[in-house]
Amino acid sequence: MTKQTIAIGGMTCAACAKRIERAVGKVGGVLSVSVNFATEKATVSYDPRQAKLSSIRGAIENAGYQALETEKNGAADKDKLRKEREIRVLKMKFTVAALFGLPLLYIAMVPMDPIVQWLWWLPFPSILRPMNYPLNYALAEIALVLPILAVGYRFYTVGFKAFFQGSPNMDSLIAIGTSAAVAYSLYSTWQIAQGDFAAVDRMYFESAGVIIALILLGKTLESISKGKTSEAIKKLMGLAPKTAVVIKDGRETEIPIDDVEIGDVILVRPGGKIPVDGVVTDGHSAVDESMLTGESIPLDKKAGDKVYAATINKNGVIRFEAAKVGSDTALAQIIKLVEDAQGSKAPIAQTADIVSGVFVPVVCVLAVAAAAAWYFYLRDAAFSLTIFISVLIIACPCALGLATPTAIMVGTGKGAEYGILFKSGEALEAAHRADTIVFDKTGTLTEGKPEVTDIVPAEGVDRARLLRLAASAEKGSEHPLGEAVVRRAEEEKLALLDVKDFQALTGLGIEGTIEGTRLCAGNRKLMTEKGFSLGSLEAESDRLAEEGKTPMYIVLDGALAGIIAVADVVKKSSAEAIGILRGMGLTVAMITGDNVRTANAIARQVGIDRVLAEVLPQDKSDEVKKLQAEGPRKVIMVGDGINDAPALVQADIGIAIGSGTDVAMESADIVLMRSDLMDVPTAIRLSRSTIRNIKQNLFWAFAYNTAGIPVAAGLLYLFGGPLLNPILAAAAMSLSSVSVLSNALRLKRFNQGP
Amino acid sequence: MKKYMVIFTLAMSFFAFGAEAASFGTDVVGARAVTAFQEMLGALESPPVLDEAENAWVLTAPDGKAAFRWRRDTDGNRPFDVYLCFDAEPFIKAGLDVNKLPAEMKSLLESGGQLVLGSRLSPEPLVYEGDAGPLSSFEQIVRRDRDVIGYHTALDHYGVTVSEGSLLEWARDMSKNDKDLVFVLNPKVFIDAGTDPARVEGWAFGKVTVEDSRGRKSEADKFLKPFNLR
Numbered sequence: 001m002t003k004q005t006i007a008i009g010g011m012t013c014a015a016c017a018k019r020i021e022r023a024v025g026k027v028g029g030v031l032s033v034s035v036n037f038a039t040e041k042a043t044v045s046y047d048p049r050q051a052k053l054s055s056i057r058g059a060i061e062n063a064g065y066q067a068l069e070t071e072k073n074g075a076a077d078k079d080k081l082r083k084e085r086e087i088r089v090l091k092m093k094f095t096v097a098a099l100f101g102l103p104l105l106y107i108a109m110v111p112m113d114p115i116v117q118w119l120w121w122l123p124f125p126s127i128l129r130p131m132n133y134p135l136n137y138a139l140a141e142i143a144l145v146l147p148i149l150a151v152g153y154r155f156y157t158v159g160f161k162a163f164f165q166g167s168p169n170m171d172s173l174i175a176i177g178t179s180a181a182v183a184y185s186l187y188s189t190w191q192i193a194q195g196d197f198a199a200v201d202r203m204y205f206e207s208a209g210v211i212i213a214l215i216l217l218g219k220t221l222e223s224i225s226k227g228k229t230s231e232a233i234k235k236l237m238g239l240a241p242k243t244a245v246v247i248k249d250g251r252e253t254e255i256p257i258d259d260v261e262i263g264d265v266i267l268v269r270p271g272g273k274i275p276v277d278g279v280v281t282d283g284h285s286a287v288d289e290s291m292l293t294g295e296s297i298p299l300d301k302k303a304g305d306k307v308y309a310a311t312i313n314k315n316g317v318i319r320f321e322a323a324k325v326g327s328d329t330a331l332a333q334i335i336k337l338v339e340d341a342q343g344s345k346a347p348i349a350q351t352a353d354i355v356s357g358v359f360v361p362v363v364c365v366l367a368v369a370a371a372a373a374w375y376f377y378l379r380d381a382a383f384s385l386t387i388f389i390s391v392l393i394i395a396c397p398c399a400l401g402l403a404t405p406t407a408i409m410v411g412t413g414k415g416a417e418y419g420i421l422f423k424s425g426e427a428l429e430a431a432h433r434a435d436t437i438v439f440d441k442t443g444t445l446t447e448g449k450p451e452v453t454d455i456v457p458a459e460g461v462d463r464a465r466l467l468r469l470a471a472s473a474e475k476g477s478e479h480p481l482g483e484a485v486v487r488r489a490e491e492e493k494l495a496l497l498d499v500k501d502f503q504a505l506t507g508l509g510i511e512g513t514i515e516g517t518r519l520c521a522g523n524r525k526l527m528t529e530k531g532f533s534l535g536s537l538e539a540e541s542d543r544l545a546e547e548g549k550t551p552m553y554i555v556l557d558g559a560l561a562g563i564i565a566v567a568d569v570v571k572k573s574s575a576e577a578i579g580i581l582r583g584m585g586l587t588v589a590m591i592t593g594d595n596v597r598t599a600n601a602i603a604r605q606v607g608i609d610r611v612l613a614e615v616l617p618q619d620k621s622d623e624v625k626k627l628q629a630e631g632p633r634k635v636i637m638v639g640d641g642i643n644d645a646p647a648l649v650q651a652d653i654g655i656a657i658g659s660g661t662d663v664a665m666e667s668a669d670i671v672l673m674r675s676d677l678m679d680v681p682t683a684i685r686l687s688r689s690t691i692r693n694i695k696q697n698l699f700w701a702f703a704y705n706t707a708g709i710p711v712a713a714g715l716l717y718l719f720g721g722p723l724l725n726p727i728l729a730a731a732a733m734s735l736s737s738v739s740v741l742s743n744a745l746r747l748k749r750f751n752q753g754p
Numbered sequence: 755m756k757k758y759m760v761i762f763t764l765a766m767s768f769f770a771f772g773a774e775a776a777s778f779g780t781d782v783v784g785a786r787a788v789t790a791f792q793e794m795l796g797a798l799e800s801p802p803v804l805d806e807a808e809n810a811w812v813l814t815a816p817d818g819k820a821a822f823r824w825r826r827d828t829d830g831n832r833p834f835d836v837y838l839c840f841d842a843e844p845f846i847k848a849g850l851d852v853n854k855l856p857a858e859m860k861s862l863l864e865s866g867g868q869l870v871l872g873s874r875l876s877p878e879p880l881v882y883e884g885d886a887g888p889l890s891s892f893e894q895i896v897r898r899d900r901d902v903i904g905y906h907t908a909l910d911h912y913g914v915t916v917s918e919g920s921l922l923e924w925a926r927d928m929s930k931n932d933k934d935l936v937f938v939l940n941p942k943v944f945i946d947a948g949t950d951p952a953r954v955e956g957w958a959f960g961k962v963t964v965e966d967s968r969g970r971k972s973e974a975d976k977f978l979k980p981f982n983l984r
Contacts, residue, residue, distance in 0.1 A: 126901065131783075131904050131905050131906075131907070131965050131966070132783055132900070132901065132903070132904050132905070133780070133781060133783065134782065134783060134905070135780040135781070135782045136780050136781070139780060192782060193782060195782065195786050195926065197782070197783060197905045197907065197926075198907045198910070201907065
């Protein structure tokens with residue numbers, strides 16, 4: 001299966017997105033297609049043996065839209081340029097429409113409309129006076145409306161094409177409404193030429209012209225606002241430097257970033273940006289990684305440390321070897337992640353999509369029905385036409401189409417700014433529903449770098465030997481507890497020994513043979529399973545566990561030789577973050593493989609009252625499942641290790657923290673770039689704010705159309721109320737889109753603080 | 755941007771020059787008003803006659819109580835070039851104090867018992883290519899002083915304005931109109947001079963929907979003397 005993202009030009013509403021989805025979906029071999037109106041991109045999954053990219057692009061073109069470049073390196077810049085060009089063109093088109101629309105409105109309204117009769121004092125060319133020179137007047141309006149129709153030609157080409165292909169969109173409504181106005185006015189002009197001068201009262205050129213001008217204004221503002229919604233991703237894209245200083249044959253050469261290859265040695269001076277990901281080979285410096293992680297304190301980097309593209313070298317000269325370039329760098333991955341999230345649809349968007357899909361045809365029917373009813377009631381074709389145009393124009397569902405994706409874009413962008421990466425719109429939406437949050441303990445609530453606190457040898461066992469043997473065995477383990485033991489032995493300058501028959505016992509501990517001595521080290525469960533007795537050390541073990549320390553039991557040749565207690569330091573932000581989460585109404589739980597006492601001690605420190613202790617890695621997901629079944633609950637799992645991956649997947653929302661493994665991040669729905677747990681409540685608050693914003697947008701978009709259509713159909717007029725002028729309908733319709741976008745942009749003011 | 759500015763400039767130029775050049779060719783009201791005026795003259799029992807002394811054509815209303823006059827030539831020396839003359843008696847009987855009327859309205863009062871409402875046109879002489887008949891004089895006036903001619907939507911009439919609010923109107927299409935010829939007077943000057951408009955015999959007093967030259971509609975009081983010629 002191949003997945004491609006194709007930028008699309010010419011979309012005007014959510015109905016366009018549906019139309020493209022239908023068109024591409026019909027191409028044989030296409031497995032799925034999702035078109036995002038806000039990002040103007042289609043994500044297509046297809047079987048390359050059955051479907052060709054060219055046929056997919058052809059389907060888009062045939063539907064009346066432009067299939068722009070397929071996403072690859074550099075497409076972001078092109079995309080940005082295309083957007084800028086689009087805004088420029090829209091501005092020009094609106095300028096032309098306004099230049100002709102204003103005089104058109106002037107000559108149409110100043111003499112005629114009772115609303116603006118107070119403008120009688122304004123000058124008016126005598127040669128255009130409608131009662132003296134009606135044909136001149138009509139021809140002048142035609143001359144003024146033609147350039148406006150010319151700059152708005154896309155509404156007609158796309159709108160009529162969509163209409164005749166059976167999937168009318170917003171353009172269809174505009175095209176039908178304004179064409180009806182122009183056709184009727186041309187007929188009136190012909191009547192004037194035939195001597196029916198009363199037809200001068202039945203001209204709607206100004207409605208067509210001003211509607212197009214106002215919609216172009218709306219589109220221009222919409223385009224500008226849309227650009228603002230993706231500012232976060234643009235900021236990320238702008239972070240990467242364009243060149244790198246590579247050392248080749250001892251000489252420094254500045255080359256374009258695209259030419260950097262894996263293995264190149266790159267020099268970065270103080271104040272310079274790291275161009276690609278790599279490993280420091282020489283030098284020492286502090287590197288500001290805040291642009292990636294949000295962490296404001298620069299990190300010390302020395303030989304062997306990893307550095308990332310777009311981070312800033314603060315004070316020393318470093319050389320590093322390029323390890324990841326192009327689309328493989330962490331920055332590129334983050335950009336891809338945010339772009340994918342912005343391009344994905346939240347489930348809440350489906351409601352809007354369904355409504356938008358049927359909305360336009362329904363509106364067409366309503367417009368015809370309302371106009372026909374009024375015609376049979378009043379026998380006034382001009383009045384019926386006004387109703388017809390007003391209903392078509394006011395009902396354009398563009399606000400509906402923008403309501404969800406724009407808020408998702410701003411929300412995910414805002415998250416990226418704070419180092420919170422939502423991997424999809426679905427993740428952003430689901431997080432707000434969570435009522436329970438489960439934290440992994442080690443590395444998540446705690447620093448994940450435990451220290452040895454106590455070494456308790458059994459009677460007759462030498463303390464140094466106990467530590468030396470335990471550290472020698474743990475040398476092969478990647479478990480944080482084992483690493484702490486090795487570190488302690490190194491600190492005490494103990495020479496480690498070779499281990500034979502090493503074996504990691506998942507969730508229990510390790511075993512191996514050292515200089516002929518069989519060693520077994522692990523938790524209490526291991527002791528129980530293997531049938532080792534704690535003997536006289538049981539009381540000591542309980543005391544350590546009560547203190548929140550993790551006792552590691554060391555068994556030599558079948559007998560308990562001692563306990564090495566390890567304690568993991570709770571992160572500074574853990575207690576505060578959990579307090580906030582509880583304040584937000586969430587049930588907070590902790591899950592750990594540690595014994596109950598140790599787990600309880602940590603839980604007490606951070607304020608967690610529900611503890612799931614002694615849970616084997618493979619059982620973590622089952623525990624999450626059990627939690628989900630209670631109530632039922634919507635569960636968030638926060639973890640960092642490989643062992644958390646199944647639970648992250650099982651949970652309704654998985655949150656991986658930045659210090660975690662690639663597997664955890666791959667399995668999670670939300671990735672926190674920093675290890676700061678304060679980002680967890682921030683992510684949930686951002687989700688809640690975004691969903692609230694979407695609901696507000698949907699409410700206004702629905703309310704606007706629900707209220708607007710009956711007014712445009714003349715319901716109020718029927719009872720002596722006002723009638724909606726088509727021009728006011730166009731203004732209201734354009735303003736509705738702008739108001740929805742403005743509301744979405746309010747999310748940019750979202751603050752990290754509680 | 756330049757491209758659009760060029761389009762705008764060209765279109766505006768086209769519009770300005772085109773409208774100017776086409777001003778007469780597209781003057782459907784002017785052209786058709788003359789044709790309808792001709793048809794109306796043809797429907798009159800008594801065709802217009804020339805008042806040699808005044809050098810003006812006289813279209814007398816079928817009841818003989820009012821007339822519309824237009825000059826065969828204009829020289830700028832006469833008080834009016836297009837004007838309505840009508841019997842003063844019905845107004846006097848309805849309370850009109852003629853002393854309160856402007857002097858120019860009374861120029862025919864002593865000699866013919868009529869009041870006059872009219873206006874001057876451009877002083878340039880009318881130029882005739884053929885006979886200087888009543889229609890050709892009227893056509894010359896329409897061509898030269900086009901603004902005195904208008905269209906009245908509410909009654910489907912053309913009209914020639916003789917003074918503010920007072921005019922002679924004739925049907926655009928007599929076959930579809932029961933008021934083929936209408937003398938219209940602005941009642942203000944008469945009411946200000948003491949006339950009780952409801953008591954003026956031979957003139958209907960009422961509200962009429964009128965439009966100014968820009969098409970703005972309003973309701974106005976009028977004295978009307980309508981005639982169905984067919």
